[in-house]
Amino acid sequence: MRLSLRDARSDIGVFAKAVGRPLTSWQAKAMRATTRIVVIVAPRQAGKSRTLAVRATHAAYRRPGQLVLIVSAGEDAARRLLAEVRAIVTGSELLAGSVTDEQQQLVRLSNGSTIRSVPASERQIRGWAADLAIVDESALLDDDLVLSAVFPTTSARPDAQIILASSPAGAEGVFYQLARAGEQGAGHVATFTWRLADAKWISPEVVEAARASLPVAVFEREFEGRFSDVGLEERVIERGWVEAAGGRDLEPAGDAAYGLDVARFGSDSSVLALAVGGVVRVVWSVHGSDLMSLTGKLARTLAERPAPVWVDSVGLGAGVLDRARELGLPARGFVANAKPIKPDRFRDRKAEAWWRVRELFRDGLVDLDPRDGELAAQLAAQRYQLSSSGRVEMVSKREMGGPSPDRADAAVIALVSACGASGPGSVWLRFARREVEKQAAAAPVAPPALRGLPRFERVAERGVCRCRPGVRRFYLGICVVCGGTPPEGQ
Numbered sequence: 001m002r003l004s005l006r007d008a009r010s011d012i013g014v015f016a017k018a019v020g021r022p023l024t025s026w027q028a029k030a031m032r033a034t035t036r037i038v039v040i041v042a043p044r045q046a047g048k049s050r051t052l053a054v055r056a057t058h059a060a061y062r063r064p065g066q067l068v069l070i071v072s073a074g075e076d077a078a079r080r081l082l083a084e085v086r087a088i089v090t091g092s093e094l095l096a097g098s099v100t101d102e103q104q105q106l107v108r109l110s111n112g113s114t115i116r117s118v119p120a121s122e123r124q125i126r127g128w129a130a131d132l133a134i135v136d137e138s139a140l141l142d143d144d145l146v147l148s149a150v151f152p153t154t155s156a157r158p159d160a161q162i163i164l165a166s167s168p169a170g171a172e173g174v175f176y177q178l179a180r181a182g183e184q185g186a187g188h189v190a191t192f193t194w195r196l197a198d199a200k201w202i203s204p205e206v207v208e209a210a211r212a213s214l215p216v217a218v219f220e221r222e223f224e225g226r227f228s229d230v231g232l233e234e235r236v237i238e239r240g241w242v243e244a245a246g247g248r249d250l251e252p253a254g255d256a257a258y259g260l261d262v263a264r265f266g267s268d269s270s271v272l273a274l275a276v277g278g279v280v281r282v283v284w285s286v287h288g289s290d291l292m293s294l295t296g297k298l299a300r301t302l303a304e305r306p307a308p309v310w311v312d313s314v315g316l317g318a319g320v321l322d323r324a325r326e327l328g329l330p331a332r333g334f335v336a337n338a339k340p341i342k343p344d345r346f347r348d349r350k351a352e353a354w355w356r357v358r359e360l361f362r363d364g365l366v367d368l369d370p371r372d373g374e375l376a377a378q379l380a381a382q383r384y385q386l387s388s389s390g391r392v393e394m395v396s397k398r399e400m401g402g403p404s405p406d407r408a409d410a411a412v413i414a415l416v417s418a419c420g421a422s423g424p425g426s427v428w429l430r431f432a433r434r435e436v437e438k439q440a441a442a443a444p445v446a447p448p449a450l451r452g453l454p455r456f457e458r459v460a461e462r463g464v465c466r467c468r469p470g471v472r473r474f475y476l477g478i479c480v481v482c483g484g485t486p487p488e489g490q
């Protein structure tokens, strides 16, 4: 088929094919809208930036002397969009004779039209009179900048158009409001929502992996293009997952770690939990937090059943941690409000730890004592919410009301340390295990007392210890971590 220049000029679909960037029907439909404001709400990787680059180039090509302004959230994004525009114009005979000026962040076509691609800053935007203003990732931009810098660039030209595209953030702000206005039939705004299922270049595996690991609301936003309510609270661990964990019978094998939650107020309890792999039990719970007696109790437990212990060390816990270290116990602080490993996804270490434990529950890797209804209730009661930037944060116990979740906090610290590929445990565990070994070498370990943790004892009944070599420790023929007997040949 011979390309008609007239068709390429009048229709973006024809133009897009001619420049080697064919659009899908839904991309082209949004780009043909003629309202003053066009809003595109789309999931990640739906082709927003690519489509906008085609649209910018087409607007510049179609009529001489046009100025197209593209605003991106950051410098890299602006550079990438300019590079895409450059690739389009240099790759097509239609646009022969165009020049690029990197310094000025622009591409100029032979018909005198100009495309500028700049990061979102007042200095870069103010003072320009654009025929078409395009904003990529609008939801990430400051509302003020959009309203008082970007919008005025089009006010001098009666036919000028503004296109805002973004994956949605929270249900608030200019992008959200304009998207709603378009949906509700406002004459000057047209809203288009693109769907992930229609983007054939996104593999289903990628989507499934993201669905499994992202918070529900973040997945809805980034992959389904839906606005999410900021502050809407959701349960971290579903009740059904907790119930299933109570009915599960896992081998207590793998790394062992204690979590100690120290009482902060008079009414709270201090709780020690032990996790061996995903099998977690509350070892003891004592009222109040007399520092000396608590540390003494901890030392006795560790002597019976040595494993690294993480102490929730915000507030009074710091004193317990200091004392435990003085006594030479393999103790380390779990600082709930410390910076997480992934600060873009989690508000703090506590949120990250709970999220990791949520994944363990979801994947069926946790075994709870079915008689510990209190722990189950506390685990299922914890809620999270999303900040406006999409980070997961735990709802504080004060906001949730109800009793203090001491047992759940201790269990989460223990679990994340014992099973924490991405938790706080991994690095520390290696260190702590060395400490345990050093101490065990220096002084013989006390005989194991297999009371209080009935389900760990089953391994002893069955016989063989299944702990990893770095964790298992035998005393009088019994592993003090799991109660098992040595495997053959040891």
Ligand SMILES: Nc1ncnc2c1ncn2[C@@H]1O[C@H](COP(=O)(O)OP(=O)(O)OP(=O)(O)O)[C@@H](O)[C@H]1O
Binding pocket: 022, 023, 024, 027, 042, 043, 044, 045, 046, 047, 048, 049, 050, 051, 167, 201
């Ligand atoms: N119509 C299309 N046909 C084939 N591939 C496409 C189409 N549109 C976009 N793509 C491809 O999809 C990928 C994502 O495109 P692009 O970066 O434009 O998406 P985006 O929505 O801006 O993504 P992000 O949200 O990550 O910024 C690119 O590899 C692009 O080539």
Ligand SMILES: [Mg+2]
Binding pocket: 048, 049, 050, 136
């Ligand atoms: Mg993009």
